[in-house]
Amino acid sequence: MKRQLPRWKNIRPLLGWSLPTFSAQDRKLKSVVNLSEMRLLAKKRVPKAIFDYVDGGANDELSYARSQEIYSRVEFKPRVLRDVSMIDLSTHVLSTPSALPIIFAPTGYTRMMHYQGEVMVAKVCEAHNLIYSLSTMGTTSSTEIGQQVPNVRRWFQLYLWRDRDQSLRFIEEARSAGFEGLMLTVDTAIGGIKWRDMRNGLTVPPRIRLKTFLDMVLKPKWWFNLLTTAPLEFATFRNFDKPLSEIAAKVFDPAVTFEDVKWLRSVWQGKLIIKGVQRVADAKELAKIGVDAIVLSNHGGRQLDRSVVPLELLPNVREVIGAKGDGPQIYIDGAIMSGADVLAAIALGADAVLIGRAYLYGAMAAGKPGVEKVVEIFRFEMETAMKLMGVKNLTELLPDFVNIRA
Ligand SMILES: Cc1cc2nc3c(=O)[nH]c(=O)nc-3n(C[C@H](O)[C@H](O)[C@H](O)COP(=O)(O)O)c2cc1C
Numbered sequence: 001m002k003r004q005l006p007r008w009k010n011i012r013p014l015l016g017w018s019l020p021t022f023s024a025q026d027r028k029l030k031s032v033v034n035l036s037e038m039r040l041l042a043k044k045r046v047p048k049a050i051f052d053y054v055d056g057g058a059n060d061e062l063s064y065a066r067s068q069e070i071y072s073r074v075e076f077k078p079r080v081l082r083d084v085s086m087i088d089l090s091t092h093v094l095s096t097p098s099a100l101p102i103i104f105a106p107t108g109y110t111r112m113m114h115y116q117g118e119v120m121v122a123k124v125c126e127a128h129n130l131i132y133s134l135s136t137m138g139t140t141s142s143t144e145i146g147q148q149v150p151n152v153r154r155w156f157q158l159y160l161w162r163d164r165d166q167s168l169r170f171i172e173e174a175r176s177a178g179f180e181g182l183m184l185t186v187d188t189a190i191g192g193i194k195w196r197d198m199r200n201g202l203t204v205p206p207r208i209r210l211k212t213f214l215d216m217v218l219k220p221k222w223w224f225n226l227l228t229t230a231p232l233e234f235a236t237f238r239n240f241d242k243p244l245s246e247i248a249a250k251v252f253d254p255a256v257t258f259e260d261v262k263w264l265r266s267v268w269q270g271k272l273i274i275k276g277v278q279r280v281a282d283a284k285e286l287a288k289i290g291v292d293a294i295v296l297s298n299h300g301g302r303q304l305d306r307s308v309v310p311l312e313l314l315p316n317v318r319e320v321i322g323a324k325g326d327g328p329q330i331y332i333d334g335a336i337m338s339g340a341d342v343l344a345a346i347a348l349g350a351d352a353v354l355i356g357r358a359y360l361y362g363a364m365a366a367g368k369p370g371v372e373k374v375v376e377i378f379r380f381e382m383e384t385a386m387k388l389m390g391v392k393n394l395t396e397l398l399p400d401f402v403n404i405r406a
Helices: 008-014 024-031 035-045 048-055 062-072 117-128 142-148 164-176 195-200 210-217 220-227 244-251 258-267 280-289 310-321 339-347 357-389
Strands: 074-076 091-093 096-098 102-104 131-134 154-158 181-185 271-277 293-296 329-333 352-355 402-404
Touching (some): 024 035, 048 195, 048 210, 062 310, 074 339, 117 131, 117 142, 131 142, 131 181, 142 154, 181 258, 210 220, 258 271, 310 329, 310 339, 339 352, 339 357, 352 357
Parallel strands (some): 102 131, 102 352, 154 181, 181 271, 271 293, 293 329, 329 352
Antiparallel strands (some): 091 096
């Protein structure tokens, strides 16, 4: 074969060089290709105690590890010779179109992860036509979200208080702030045990150790943002003249029962979503009460360790509730970290999934561009996997596309 001297014009197209960016943040974010790398970048950007609070789970973190493990055993059975030049990733969440079958889960204290907090995350949802759920334990109130992100589809997550009048006040605030859905979390009769947070002193009230404090000092940008913006607070309880520990003790009412769900159904005219269901019989009971959606969830493995894995429970719940379109919608969450995970859940019977840690990794890694990139990664991975599976839209994704390897 005849050799030739290397020519620049042949080499140039192989190089992905672009103009250098001077912000280390942009450079690092650009190099992230998936959620595992986003997680690692997040770990570098915030103090260990904050990262652990997001990343961790209850006790030995078995529930979370099992959820991760089952997604690694998902095997797809693609069909071939289908025209997938145009595909559609959208769906209907509670009768309204959503760009992706992905809902942003409620996560408390978001301004601790990134100083722009819930408003920033909700703006990303608004831009992408995705639903944002605001936690009762949020650092932004439902009124503020309504005012600052008026066009985002939004649900308010509630922990029901024994004091019904107080619960009604939260509900009324959410209603006037334009929240279309009320999401009652039922897997937290009391808070679980989180060893990582206990070791780091991230408890209520906080007991930050010197080691944790010194580690925080090593993240000056995070500190600077925290100290130069409004103080962190549980915005829902802003007007409560009580210490944090007293408020926190009231938030979880261990006496809540199905009767309270019936009561909620009678006082809330919007969509009612129940989050944290972990048994077929409970899902059936809730369907009878007439809730609009059920989230099969163990809170991302953050409350009761060793609780069931939502993806394993899903087919059984789908069987008793009936086909998609009959009865309440069914969502699942926990360890959903890729577009392929989303597709597996949809194929096995979910109408949509919730993501929590995934978007918080994006927020901790790079704020708004980080959360945007998380959405982009999910969209790109879903689109690629769907085309390779020979599937044009989500309704075509049926259980026989998935095998869970033993
Ligand atoms: C930091 C953090 C805070 C959370 N706070 C709440 C909360 O206030 N209310 C709630 O119902 N769920 C809360 N969750 C659970 C999520 O809504 C969701 O069920 C879980 O994150 C799903 O698992 P994933 O993080 O692996 O996606 C929280 C999760 C995280 C990671």
